[in-house]
Amino acid sequence: MSEHSASNGRASNGGASNGGASNGGASNGQAGTLTSAAATRGELAVEAISVSKDFKIGHGQTLHAVRDVSFNLYRGAVVALVGESGSGKSTAARMLAGQERLTSGEIKLDGKPVHVTGRGDFRHYKSQVQYVFQDPFASLNPVHTVRYHLERPVKLHQGRGIDVDAEVTALMEQVRLTPARQFLAKYPHELSGGQRQRVSFARALAAKPSVLLADEPVSMLDVSIRLEMLALLDDLRKRFSLAMLYITHDIASARYFADEVLVMYAGEIVERGPAEEVTQQPAHPYTQLLVASAPDPDNLGSTLRRGPGRAGGSAGNGAGPAKPHQATQVATTGCPFSPRCPLAEDRCRAEDPALMPITDTRGAACWRLDAAAPELVSGRSGGDVTP
Amino acid sequence: MTANPGQAPVPVATPSAPGQDPVLDIRDLSVVYRTPGGDVRAVDSVNLSLAPGEVVGLAGESGSGKSTLVYGATRLLRAPALITGGSVTYAGRRVTKPVDLLRLRSDQLQHLRWREIAIVFQSAMNALNPVLNVRDQLLDVIHAHLRIPRDEARERAASLLDLVGIPRGRLRSYPHELSGGMRQRVMIAMALATDPEVVIMDEPTTALDVVVQRDILSQIVELKEQLGFSVVFITHDLSLLLELADRIAVMYSGQLLEIGTAAEIHREPSHPYTKGLLNSFPSLRGPRRDLAGIPGSPPDLRNPPPGCPFLPRCAYGTSACEDVDMQLLPVATSRDPEHVTACPFVLPGTPVPAAKQPKTAEEPGA
Numbered sequence: 001m002s003e004h005s006a007s008n009g010r011a012s013n014g015g016a017s018n019g020g021a022s023n024g025g026a027s028n029g030q031a032g033t034l035t036s037a038a039a040t041r042g043e044l045a046v047e048a049i050s051v052s053k054d055f056k057i058g059h060g061q062t063l064h065a066v067r068d069v070s071f072n073l074y075r076g077a078v079v080a081l082v083g084e085s086g087s088g089k090s091t092a093a094r095m096l097a098g099q100e101r102l103t104s105g106e107i108k109l110d111g112k113p114v115h116v117t118g119r120g121d122f123r124h125y126k127s128q129v130q131y132v133f134q135d136p137f138a139s140l141n142p143v144h145t146v147r148y149h150l151e152r153p154v155k156l157h158q159g160r161g162i163d164v165d166a167e168v169t170a171l172m173e174q175v176r177l178t179p180a181r182q183f184l185a186k187y188p189h190e191l192s193g194g195q196r197q198r199v200s201f202a203r204a205l206a207a208k209p210s211v212l213l214a215d216e217p218v219s220m221l222d223v224s225i226r227l228e229m230l231a232l233l234d235d236l237r238k239r240f241s242l243a244m245l246y247i248t249h250d251i252a253s254a255r256y257f258a259d260e261v262l263v264m265y266a267g268e269i270v271e272r273g274p275a276e277e278v279t280q281q282p283a284h285p286y287t288q289l290l291v292a293s294a295p296d297p298d299n300l301g302s303t304l305r306r307g308p309g310r311a312g313g314s315a316g317n318g319a320g321p322a323k324p325h326q327a328t329q330v331a332t333t334g335c336p337f338s339p340r341c342p343l344a345e346d347r348c349r350a351e352d353p354a355l356m357p358i359t360d361t362r363g364a365a366c367w368r369l370d371a372a373a374p375e376l377v378s379g380r381s382g383g384d385v386t387p
Numbered sequence: 388m389t390a391n392p393g394q395a396p397v398p399v400a401t402p403s404a405p406g407q408d409p410v411l412d413i414r415d416l417s418v419v420y421r422t423p424g425g426d427v428r429a430v431d432s433v434n435l436s437l438a439p440g441e442v443v444g445l446a447g448e449s450g451s452g453k454s455t456l457v458y459g460a461t462r463l464l465r466a467p468a469l470i471t472g473g474s475v476t477y478a479g480r481r482v483t484k485p486v487d488l489l490r491l492r493s494d495q496l497q498h499l500r501w502r503e504i505a506i507v508f509q510s511a512m513n514a515l516n517p518v519l520n521v522r523d524q525l526l527d528v529i530h531a532h533l534r535i536p537r538d539e540a541r542e543r544a545a546s547l548l549d550l551v552g553i554p555r556g557r558l559r560s561y562p563h564e565l566s567g568g569m570r571q572r573v574m575i576a577m578a579l580a581t582d583p584e585v586v587i588m589d590e591p592t593t594a595l596d597v598v599v600q601r602d603i604l605s606q607i608v609e610l611k612e613q614l615g616f617s618v619v620f621i622t623h624d625l626s627l628l629l630e631l632a633d634r635i636a637v638m639y640s641g642q643l644l645e646i647g648t649a650a651e652i653h654r655e656p657s658h659p660y661t662k663g664l665l666n667s668f669p670s671l672r673g674p675r676r677d678l679a680g681i682p683g684s685p686p687d688l689r690n691p692p693p694g695c696p697f698l699p700r701c702a703y704g705t706s707a708c709e710d711v712d713m714q715l716l717p718v719a720t721s722r723d724p725e726h727v728t729a730c731p732f733v734l735p736g737t738p739v740p741a742a743k744q745p746k747t748a749e750e751p752g753a
Binding site: 192224225 | 448449567595596597598599600601623624625626627629630663664667668669670671672675678679680681682684
């Protein structure tokens with residue numbers, strides 16, 4: 001799992017074949033210059049090409065929930081979409097799931113553009129791309145048994161002439177709800193949170209999808225069972241070679257679970273790259289803030305408790321003191337993070353930076369990368385760096 | 388910081404000095420839920436004390452009884468919950484002599500509520516009144532518990548918002564106009580409205596994302612140092628408590644399994660359940676560890692298994708555990724006599740028996 005940072009040769013290779021696959025429709029945006037860290041795992045399943053979503057919020061105002069976002073999902077690989085609430089990560093996933101129309105951009109499934117217009121289209125698309133919701137308490141119908149929840153998608157998506165009962169039992173075994181017969185007769189309220197989320201996974205698998213979009217699949221669950229659920233997802237990914245989008249605000253779990261991490265802020269991808277690299281050496285100031293904010297048990301009380309000698313001290317993790325009180329502020333021009341960014345200068349407030357490549361698999365949208373992550377940027381410009 | 392890099396001992400500003408009388412002392416508290424299928428022993432003879440100025444963290448998974456414990460201790464539970472025994476002694480600065488909360492008449496209790504012991508509830512969206520603006524909700528609290536003139540109360544409401552870092556212009560905002568973090572701050576401001584001695588925080592940051600969470604936690608620490616109240620902080624996220632709390636109590640199926648300082652719990656967790664919890668969250672820093680989690684699920688409290696309730700999920704379990712008397716005894720290897728555990732067999736360094744290696748995260752139990 002730790003070796004997923006592609007060697008240079010393979011990465012550029014992958015980039016070339018990638019361009020060939022999406023032949024003609026050359027994604028001229030940001031994705032074109034970067035190879036996904038997940039690309040080495042399997043074949044391309046879903047491409048989101050410069051997708052945007054605007055919401056009209058009244059008074060003639062428009063909320064740009066997702067702005068020009070491009071990424072790819074590959075079979076057997078996990079891409080994590082990380083960001084705070086309101087950053088647009090769920091909207092991006094809902095667009096991929098066909099539940100939200102795109103304002104602009106394009107989504108391709110197995111190389112073919114997706115046009116979900118009628119119900120038939122939608123159902124067909126759904127059989128390929130399934131969504132797992134955050135809250136297993138809300139996403140299961142309280143008046144139906146587990147069996148009902150699983151039989152319906154099996155009948156809908158797998159058609160006639162199959163043994164529904166055997167199929168449902170197999171699904172239960174795949175998510176390790178055994179003995180299946182006993183659980184199938186239960187109602188959601190008779191199950192624990194973890195068991196309910198397993199039913200959600202089984203329901204998603206019932207359509208035999210190639211892509212699974214998991215929207216905070218473990219954040220409603222207890223810490224002690226989160227790992228078990230992530231391990232189950234990982235197992236399902238391997239077994240069915242699923243292309244997985246893992247949406248989370250917990251960047252630490254993305255480190256363990258994902259191949260590639262995309263960090264979203266105010267609807268834009270501000271940083272992307274191999275999970276280990278992004279979490280260990282965050283380049284963008286926002287990613288640095290996210291990493292510095294994660295609870296750090298090995299650093300007991302250092303940032304929260306201000307002892308006598310530390311008055312006014314900031315987080316000692318290299319991340320500058322970003323301004324959290326302005327959490328609701330988003331710049332209308334320039335870099336969306338600039339109002340909170342400790343490094344912001346005039347250019348940041350005037351011009352929105354595009355995702356700039358740092359390595360073949362890594363990029364960040366920041367004008368001040370030289371100051372935010374000097375060690376990364378100097379590595380990019382070759383070996384002739386004199387510190 | 389720079390003088391002690393790495394594993395620096397934690398300088399605790401206001402330690403729980405052994406000589407200091409606790410402000411809140413819970414003794415042998417038991418709470419059951421009466422159900423047609425029998426009594427559910429939600430809290431089973433729990434002892435826990437809170438020193439002035441201390442932050443005690445109460446950690447445990449859902450259903451472990453952590454909320455029932457504090458709501459029971461503050462008499463906020465109603466039927467079918469029933470307090471079946473114990474005492475809760477409150478000894479704040481403003482009361483002349485210690486009182487047992489469980490034996491007070493309800494009008495006496497009314498004087499103590501909020502004025503002395505305030506609660507920050509879990510879901511700020513549900514705990515705030517959607518049809519009242521922030522100022523009116525703050526004024527409600529102030530007028531109900533303090534006898535002060537209207538002008539003074541208004542000024543107090545405004546200064547409470549200052550205290551939690553919300554601009555005064557937001558006084559007339561309604562809850563739905565505030566972000567999740569701001570709503571939670573309003574909840575904290577309301578709890579502090581009457582300058583209480585003890586503030587109980589029931590998962591105040593669970594619904595928030597990490598950046599806002601950290602911001603609110605440091606604010607709590609700051610306010611605590613400024614105003615000198617004590618905190619009982621309930622959460623299922625042990626990693627938070629390691630940073631925030633002075634002492635941590637780990638709860639499982641209605642019982643406390645281990646109590647120790649945050650540093651002791653982090654460095655020398657003794658009870659297998661605590662070890663499991665510590666091994667449950669992915670760490671962002673340092674090398675990638677093998678994470679095991681805790682397979683299985685908590686026992687049915689209507690029919691608790693004999694002996695240790697954690698036995699069915701325990702990697703160290705032996706037949707002797709079925710007879711274990713769940714007493715909290717000092718950890719033999721610990722220098723701190725206050726570090727206590729309910730497991731007499733496992734010490735901080737005890738390796739997992741080879742025959743009972745924990746199931747790895749790859750093959751969790753059903």
